[in-house]
Structure formats: C-alpha cells, structure tokens
Amino acid sequence: MPPSTRATPARSSSWHKEPAMRATASALLAACAMLLLPTACAPRGGRRARPTPAPQPLIAPAARWGYVGGQAVARADAEVKNTQDKALYLTERYSMSAYRIPMAKGACSVKLHFAETYEGIKQAGQRVFTVALEGKPVLPDLDVFREAGNQSFAAIVKEFAVEVKDGELTIEFTPKVQNPMINAIEVRALRQGRPAGAALLINCGAAADYEAKDGRIWRRDQEYAAP
Structure with a gap:
C-alpha cells in the first residue's frame, strides 16, 4: 500500500492580506493619535484656522437713534x-x-438722500448748509437744488465711508442760508470694505414705516435718546 499522506489544510487567501491590513490599521491609529495631540505638539509652522468673528449688531442694544x-x-x-x-x-x-x-465701533457706509421740494426754493443759492460726519465736513455748502441740476423734486444721494470710534455715529447739519433738510438716511456696517449685516433705513420726517418697492422697510422718524 502506498504510504499514507497527511492532508495539509489550505491557507485562507486572507492570510496573504494580513500584512497590508496591519499596515492600514497602523496608519489609521497614527492619524487618530495626531488628531488627539494637544496644540503644543503640533508641527512647527502649523497654523490653526481662526474662526470668523460674529458680526456685531449695527445698533447698540437698548439705544434709540434719532434726530436732534x-x-x-x-x-x-x-x-x-x-x-x-x-x-x-x-x-x-x-x-x-x-x-x-x-x-x-468700526467702519460703516452712510447714504444721505435729498430732494428740494419746498415751494419757496426757486433757484440755486436759496438753501445752503453743511453736513458733517463724525465731526468732519463731508458736504460743505451743500445746495440740493444746484446738485440736482438746478431743479426741484429731483432726488440726489451722497454716500460716504466713515469710521465710528466712540460708539455713536453723529451726522451734523450747519445752516448757512435757510434751514438744513434731509429726506432719508441709510447706515450699514462695513467689514473689510464690504457691507455686512442689515442696514438701518430712516425715513426722515415720516410718521410711519414705509415699505419700498425693493421690499426694504424704512423706519419712521424718531427723536434721539441717550442709550
């Protein structure tokens, strides 16, 4: 009789994959360890991403903006x-x-809206005044009638960027001929030179809010009260 032979069990095909699997597991463990390391152990030169600061509200809480x-x-x-x-x-x-x-505090955009609608103003030079933002004249000797092309019932808009350093935007009016006037004011915070957050829209002289054709709400006029 031929000598008996002992059957050798076949090795599973997964046996050949064990080294690769162990290498993959080691790499995953190393990656997890790096994630758990404190910041002090981070590689030199590495930078942590800084979270974007939340924009501050345009109007300070409990403050009442308005005219003086x-x-x-x-x-x-x-x-x-x-x-x-x-x-x-x-x-x-x-x-x-x-x-x-x-x-x-910070930079903001200010838009000032004017139109000469008083029937007593018939020509240039009959109403002249200066507008200052944060103490700096930005519209010296403004003549709305002249700026609108020597005509009444014609709107003009003047826009400025200004830095508010004391927690209050001040828009001052100084008369020269007749009384200063204004129709609407638009204020919006700026972040890196771009508009940020909602704008404050003031419909000067109005007794009620007004919804414009673009859907924005212009607030009724109100008297200033210290915060």
Whole structure:
C-alpha cells in the first residue's frame, strides 16, 4: 500500500492580506493619535484656522437713534425724478442740528438722500448748509437744488465711508442760508470694505414705516435718546 499522506489544510487567501491590513490599521491609529495631540505638539509652522468673528449688531442694544431738534413736514403727492420711491422724498426733517445713531465701533457706509421740494426754493443759492460726519465736513455748502441740476423734486444721494470710534455715529447739519433738510438716511456696517449685516433705513420726517418697492422697510422718524 502506498504510504499514507497527511492532508495539509489550505491557507485562507486572507492570510496573504494580513500584512497590508496591519499596515492600514497602523496608519489609521497614527492619524487618530495626531488628531488627539494637544496644540503644543503640533508641527512647527502649523497654523490653526481662526474662526470668523460674529458680526456685531449695527445698533447698540437698548439705544434709540434719532434726530436732534427740527421739524417734520410731508408734501402733497408729486412726481420726484431720479428715484422709484418718491414717497421717501415727500417727507423731510428740516432745521435739525443732528442725527445720532448709537452703534458698534468700526467702519460703516452712510447714504444721505435729498430732494428740494419746498415751494419757496426757486433757484440755486436759496438753501445752503453743511453736513458733517463724525465731526468732519463731508458736504460743505451743500445746495440740493444746484446738485440736482438746478431743479426741484429731483432726488440726489451722497454716500460716504466713515469710521465710528466712540460708539455713536453723529451726522451734523450747519445752516448757512435757510434751514438744513434731509429726506432719508441709510447706515450699514462695513467689514473689510464690504457691507455686512442689515442696514438701518430712516425715513426722515415720516410718521410711519414705509415699505419700498425693493421690499426694504424704512423706519419712521424718531427723536434721539441717550442709550
């Protein structure tokens, strides 16, 4: 009889994969260990991503922005050139000394809206005043009638970037001829030169909020009160 032979059990095909599997597991463990290391053990030159700071609110909590002095007036319905929202320019505040807006420190954009709608102004030079932002004149000897092309019922908008350092934006008006006036004010915070957050929209002289054609809500006028 031929000698008996002992059957050798076949090795599983997974046996050949064990070294590769062990290498993969080791790599995963090393990666997990790196994630658990404290910052002090991070490689030199490595930088941690800084979280983007949350934008501060434009208006300081519990603050009441508003006008200082002056009178409000609403004109009869009429067409106003250079705008799709004539209602903004048919109310105005005049003879005020300032608007004060408590807000977070930093850069902001300020848009000032004007249209000469007083029937007593018939030509250039009959109403002249200066507007200053944070104490700096930005519109010296402003003549709205002249700026609008020597015509009344024509809107003009002046925009400025300003740095608020004391926690309150101050817009001052100094008369030269007749009384200063303004129709609307738009203030928006800037972050790295770009608009950030919601804008404060003031419909000067208005007794009620106004929804513009673009859907934005312009706030009714109100008197300033210290925060």
